[in-house]
Amino acid sequence: MTPQCPERLMGRLSIDAPAGSTLSDTRVRLLEAIDRLGSINQAAKAVPLSYKAAWDAVDTMNNLSPEPLVVRVTGGRQGGGTLLTDYGRRMVAMYRALEIETQAALERVAARLADDGPQSVEDFRRLMHRMSMKTSARNQFSGPIVALRDGEVDYEVRLRLDKNTEIVAVITKASAENLALAIGKEVFAMVKSSSVLISVDDAIRLTARNQLWGEISAVHEGSVNDEVTLLLPSGKNVTAVVTHGSCEALGLAPGKRACAVFKSSSVILATYD
Incomplete structure (x- = not known):
């Protein structure tokens, strides 16, 4: 047998x-x-x-x-x-x-x-x-924590993507403790494309903490919304979903300088222990 x-x-x-x-x-x-x-x-x-x-x-x-x-x-x-x-x-x-x-x-x-x-x-x-885990968030980054500020109720977390780029996240104190966040710890940051705004005005003042300037590398047109991808100087990318009308009004097209804007509360952090 x-x-x-x-x-x-x-x-x-x-x-x-x-x-x-x-x-x-x-x-x-x-x-x-x-x-x-x-x-x-x-x-x-x-x-x-x-x-x-x-x-x-x-x-x-x-x-x-x-x-x-x-x-x-x-x-x-x-x-x-x-x-x-x-x-x-x-x-x-x-x-x-x-x-x-x-x-x-x-x-x-x-x-x-x-x-x-x-x-x-x-x-x-x-x-x-x-x-196994997958996420629908279009923008995914990783890097070390370079600053933590305890606001009693929440935590402000500053994450370095490269030598010239940082992003800020605000999460609850309970979440920060659950993730065991510490200076130098590598974390995963996610931002939904629908949470990212695009600006082309250098003089505009905004309350959003994250403002990343770069050059538009691609615009994928849809019937209602367009997907705009911004290439940062480091080679990293940020993608936003913008209405077709707004794209036309701002003249968004490949090669145009623009800024990706998103609030610190729109950044989701994750760790892998």
Whole structure:
């Protein structure tokens, strides 16, 4: 009688930054296709992903990475394109090496769980699925806490995205204690695109704490609302949903200098312990 092989556990490797998931199989295949094809449009078709989903993934990876993984290039005989950086290539190589080791480890775990019966493998798989987390927030950033101010009822948290950019969040004192926030701790910050306003007036004065200046890199038009993506000097991106009428009134278009504005109370913080 042929011995029954243990049920296999097939894993999807996700490499985390200090504050959240950055690389996944789909994103790595997108990066590999960009490196191979030099075009995000062609890379998106190869994965496959929609063009917008591909750019959203690239923006998120660049925002969460200490160095850009992908850069846009313009001009030249080919009219520009999208390139993987040397840092991006190293991250892809690391991912593929870890993927091999991860699958080997999962097969060893499955063999041990099979000693307790096939249901143990299924229970483990179900638990991992339930513990995974995804968020609908369009803007996702990570960085260390550089300042904390106790306001008795709430906490003001200042987060550094890069050497030139900081954002401020205001959360309840209970939430700050629950997250165990401290100076230097890496945290994950999320801002819904509907909470971001766009301004083009340098002289305007606003009460919103977060005002990030950059250049509009893309405008995706809709029947009622448009999605406007702002490229910051660091290479990170902020996306806002703006009515089509407002886009036209402000003259929002790629290449135009603009400011992404959002209140500190609109920033959601998360940690991964």
